[in-house]
Amino acid sequence: MARIELTDLAHSYSAALAAANIYALKPMTMTWRQGGAYALLGPSGCGKTTLLNIISGLVVPTRGKVLFDGRDVTELSTERRNIAQVFQFPVVYDTMTVYENLAFPLRNRGLKGKAVDARVREIADLLDLGGALTKRARGLGADAKQKISLGRGLVRADVAAVLFDEPLTVIDPALKWELRSKLKALHRQLDITMIYVTHDQTEALTFADTVVVMHDGAIVQTGRPDELYERPEHTFVGHFIGSPGMNILPARVDGGVARVGDRVIPLGRPLAGPPSGERIELGIRPEYLRLTRGDGHPVTIERIDDLGRVRYARVRFEGHRLAALVPGDVPAGPEARIAFDPAQIHVYADSRRVG
Ligand SMILES: Nc1ncnc2c1ncn2[C@@H]1O[C@H](COP(=O)(O)OP(=O)(O)OP(=O)(O)O)[C@@H](O)[C@H]1O
Secondary structure (H helix, E strand, C coil), X not given: CCCXXXXXXXXXXXXXXXXXXXXXXXXXXEEECCCCEEEEECXXXXXXXXXXXXXXXXXXXXXXXXXXXXXXXXXXXXXXXXXXXXXXXXXXXXXXXXXXXXXXXXXXCCCCHHHHHHHHHHHHHHCCCHHHCCCEHHHCCHHHHHHHHHHHHHCCCCXXXXXXXXXXXXXXXXXXXXXXXXXXXXXXXXXXXXEEEECCHHHHHHHCCEEEEEECCEEEEEECHHHHHHCCCEHHHHHHCCCCCCEXXXXXXXXXXXXXXXXXXXXXXXXXXXXXXXXXXXXXXXXXXXXXXXXXXXXXXXXXXECCCCEEEEEEEXXXXXXXXXXXXXXXXXXXXXXXXXXXXXXXXXXXECC
């Protein structure tokens, strides 16, 4: 169990790129608290695995330090850092039984007898593997094997942290839900720092109490799932989280109003003056932008997406494409208007939220 600190950390995969200040992981300083359930969320290539590998010790950062409970572990191997890892694909010993697979990491650390037996049974029960303990791993399906991998990652109580790299990729979709909630329950029970890497927002938001969003080699926001949804600090977060994502549209802003083309949109939170930045944008979630019966700004409807419980209209507003909620009582004809909820409009300057 450990608090993990990254201080002035950056990584480049070649000396030439580092010399030119080009980093796969841009300079960052952050703390992962002991016992936290974190998701590291971002699209392919944003640097998630690089960051995870630096924490685990598979990669030594080009600069900066990794501290576990204040101790510098930057140059230490994974084993000496006492980290458990679960990867995309099962890592199990096929010829061993499920029991032996789960016992292996404990015996490796010198545990014996009853201590091993009690812990193996506890973890097996938590993962519904209790009935399969005497079976050989070889005969089991991919789902069961990945459960064993999860169990091997979680079985040691003394680890500094458990790192999961897209661990549910091979799992059947129906079982994914179940395993995700199991992992969350396990986290509550075991009080271990867990970091879960994924590019899937649903996985991140359902597993984690703190989500760390990465974009282009940098952490752009760290927060609770509801914070990321309601107050995205970066346009990327607004767009990446939510389906459909947040609407982002270029605007001119001064004090209490924004202007988009010829239209004037009042802001619920007036700014002290014009924001400074080259690119000023508004952000509003589709559910706070509604088709109306009469008042509001004129738009052209391009299509309606019926998602079952809700409908979203894809509209054109002053040349920009937006998604807007279609309330149940509003007929979605070709002539339509939209209304912005002023309290839910965010203002961004060069992608960062300023109001
Ligand atoms: N061993 C390597 N050598 C050179 N460049 C690398 C290496 N590993 C990763 N990169 C580059 O570093 C950047 C970050 O990659 P990384 O694998 O950390 O991203 P990721 O978010 O984990 O993506 P994915 O989800 O696809 O694994 C990418 O531009 C990638 O091409």
